Amino acid sequence: MTETEESTEEVEEKIEEYSGPTSYGVPVTESHDQVVLHPTPAQLLETVTLLKEDGFCMAIDVTAVDYLTHPGRKDLPEGLNPERFEVVVSLISHDQGKRIRLRVQAGTDNPTVPSLFDLFPGTEAMEREVWDLFGVIFEGHPDHSRILLPDNWEGHPLRKDHEVGRIPVQFSPEVGRH
Amino acid sequence: MTNGKELLLGEPERVFRREESPVLRLNEEEANAAIDETGALDDDHRMILNMGPSHPSTHGVLRLMLEMEGETILRSKPVIGYLHTGMEKTAEGLSYLQGATNVTRMDYAAPLFSELAFSLTTEKLLNIDVPPRATWIRMLMCELNRVSSHLLFQATNGMDLGAVSMMIYGWREREEVLRFFEKVTGLRMNHNYIRPGGVAADLPEGWREDVKKLLEIIPPRLEEYDTLQTGQPIFRERLQGVGVMNPAEALALSATGPILRSTGYAWDLRRNMPYLAYDEVDFDVVVGTYGDCFDRFAIRLNEIRESLKIIEQILELMPEGDYRIQNKKVTPPPRARIDESMEALIHHFKIFTEGFHVPEGEAYVAVESPRGELGCYIVSDGGPNPYRMHIRGPSFVNLQTLPHLMEGGLIADGVAVISSVDPIMGEVDR
Numbered sequence: 001m002t003e004t005e006e007s008t009e010e011v012e013e014k015i016e017e018y019s020g021p022t023s024y025g026v027p028v029t030e031s032h033d034q035v036v037l038h039p040t041p042a043q044l045l046e047t048v049t050l051l052k053e054d055g056f057c058m059a060i061d062v063t064a065v066d067y068l069t070h071p072g073r074k075d076l077p078e079g080l081n082p083e084r085f086e087v088v089v090s091l092i093s094h095d096q097g098k099r100i101r102l103r104v105q106a107g108t109d110n111p112t113v114p115s116l117f118d119l120f121p122g123t124e125a126m127e128r129e130v131w132d133l134f135g136v137i138f139e140g141h142p143d144h145s146r147i148l149l150p151d152n153w154e155g156h157p158l159r160k161d162h163e164v165g166r167i168p169v170q171f172s173p174e175v176g177r178h
Numbered sequence: 179m180t181n182g183k184e185l186l187l188g189e190p191e192r193v194f195r196r197e198e199s200p201v202l203r204l205n206e207e208e209a210n211a212a213i214d215e216t217g218a219l220d221d222d223h224r225m226i227l228n229m230g231p232s233h234p235s236t237h238g239v240l241r242l243m244l245e246m247e248g249e250t251i252l253r254s255k256p257v258i259g260y261l262h263t264g265m266e267k268t269a270e271g272l273s274y275l276q277g278a279t280n281v282t283r284m285d286y287a288a289p290l291f292s293e294l295a296f297s298l299t300t301e302k303l304l305n306i307d308v309p310p311r312a313t314w315i316r317m318l319m320c321e322l323n324r325v326s327s328h329l330l331f332q333a334t335n336g337m338d339l340g341a342v343s344m345m346i347y348g349w350r351e352r353e354e355v356l357r358f359f360e361k362v363t364g365l366r367m368n369h370n371y372i373r374p375g376g377v378a379a380d381l382p383e384g385w386r387e388d389v390k391k392l393l394e395i396i397p398p399r400l401e402e403y404d405t406l407q408t409g410q411p412i413f414r415e416r417l418q419g420v421g422v423m424n425p426a427e428a429l430a431l432s433a434t435g436p437i438l439r440s441t442g443y444a445w446d447l448r449r450n451m452p453y454l455a456y457d458e459v460d461f462d463v464v465v466g467t468y469g470d471c472f473d474r475f476a477i478r479l480n481e482i483r484e485s486l487k488i489i490e491q492i493l494e495l496m497p498e499g500d501y502r503i504q505n506k507k508v509t510p511p512p513r514a515r516i517d518e519s520m521e522a523l524i525h526h527f528k529i530f531t532e533g534f535h536v537p538e539g540e541a542y543v544a545v546e547s548p549r550g551e552l553g554c555y556i557v558s559d560g561g562p563n564p565y566r567m568h569i570r571g572p573s574f575v576n577l578q579t580l581p582h583l584m585e586g587g588l589i590a591d592g593v594a595v596i597s598s599v600d601p602i603m604g605e606v607d608r
Contacts, residue, residue, distance in 0.1 A: 060432060090553070148258065
């Protein structure tokens with residue numbers, strides 16, 4: 001636990017050192033004509049609140065990516081520590097006709113980010129889906145449970161270390177009956 | 179809540195509630211522990227009722243957990259996942275060329291839109307532009323698909339509300355459109371027609387006549403629907419004032435498509451953030467007033483008319499030219515070239531075995547599907563398969579409006595609400 005705390009602090013220190021372009025107080029890059037912000041989990045709520053006040057009226061999408069087998073990605077701002085799990089939030093501003101994407105480095109062992117429920121209740125199902133398929137914890141979520149898989153399912157299938165067909169699916173409750 | 183515009187949107191407080199929310203936030207075990215064997219809850223006035231997953235009016239395999247007091251729905255929870263087949267995981271094992279066959283099976287009532295979103299995202303990562311004819315063919319096919327999808331809605335919505343003959347009529351007209359799809363793509367559904375780099379094949383000979391015939395057949399049938407449904411007192415009684423939502427609530431719940439527009443909020447990606455060539459055609463964005471089931475029904479009916487209007491313009495504006503980009507690294511070479519050129523043979527072989535490589539990066543592209551914003555997010559690590567492919571299914575997100583729309587209504591109204599949200603479970607569960 002102390003290790004993760006240390007690494008978060010390190011990331012924050014690095015961001016303080018960060019001298020590249022920022023927007024809404026966090027590092028910003030551009031990917032295929034779309035603005036991408038890179039807040040830390042601790043900055044996420046604040047950044048999204050600022051964006052919401054600025055007219056980004058809808059949380060279109062919440063998803064995640066497991067970068068286990070593709071660690072050396074080059075599209076992060078310099079100085080930002082790439083983590084295994086990245087939560088991707090897409091917001092849209094109807095007034096400006098603009099989209100913005102937030103890529104949050106959520107951690108490696110116990111990926112955790114704050115829930116956006118109190119700002120955009122529409123993220124409830126999407127965050128449940130990310131928990132279900134990636135095992136990312138959303139702190140403060142009103143119903144932190146699986147959504148697509150059964151409650152007693154083990155593992156999070158969209159993780160890269162979860163092989164396809166790893167768990168034989170038992171369609172009949174009795175073994176050996178077809 | 180200071181300026182007039184926000185007041186117009188209404189109060190969104192209802193959907194922010196954690197306590198006393200219309201969403202029944204119980205899992206299976208907790209629900210089972212709370213009720214006795216008759217389904218009644220402790221205080222004897224309320225019960226938890228299970229609806230689905232194989233209920234005829236739940237559109238496939240949607241299951242609802244309903245907290246009832248008599249016949250009134252208090253809280254509810256959509257229980258989903260019965261059709262989950264891990265399509266996003268599957269996509270990681272398929273090349274970009276094969277990817278379209280995967281996504282097309284998500285929203286099976288409007289498969290071309292998933293293909294379009296997937297192809298546009300791939301093309302964005304590849305930094306390529308498709309020829310104009312490919313763009314216009316895509317538009318033609320997507321608008322026809324919007325027509326067929328909304329016709330399907332007319333059929334199922336009518337059936338859910340007791341207008342059983344409507345089911346026959348809706349399917350009948352939809353079949354006319356699907357017949358054209360079959361002629362163009364070879365398949366009635368799951369076309370795999372829109373692919374990265376363009377479309378799979380040029381429009382067949384005589385396509386203009388076929389489309390013109392559709393434009394003749396469908397409008398008078400829509401008039402019949404009006405007679406049968408829109409002006410019919412029993413039908414209106416079932417829908418008007420049922421399942422009401424204001425714009426602020428719809429925005430907070432990330433609802434898009436006809437659900438958002440029914441509240442009077444004019445937001446359509448085709449108009450507001452144009453893609454393909456939608457800025458070159460003339461059409462109206464249909465909006466409602468009250469945000470009830472009737473508005474959602476009427477929007478879909480009138481969107482068929484708007485789509486037909488667009489199709490009419492496409493017939494005139496369709497440019498000549500190639501139907502796919504001639505880029506050896508992305509699209510297979512023309513068949514005749516393979517006989518003459520060794521290189522063409524190699525490219526053909528490479529594309530169909532290994533697939534083409536896509537530069538490293540990530541991109542998100544969204545299109546307006548009949549159900550709302552359909553987005554595709556792809557992360558590429560530079561290889562021939564997407565490193566991660568995510569589809570933002572409008573049905574999945576829109577489903578969250580159900581508990582809020584059904585709260586305080588009768589169970590029969592619940593059926594009308596489910597129908598008016600028009601979820602396609604293949605896209606919800608993916």
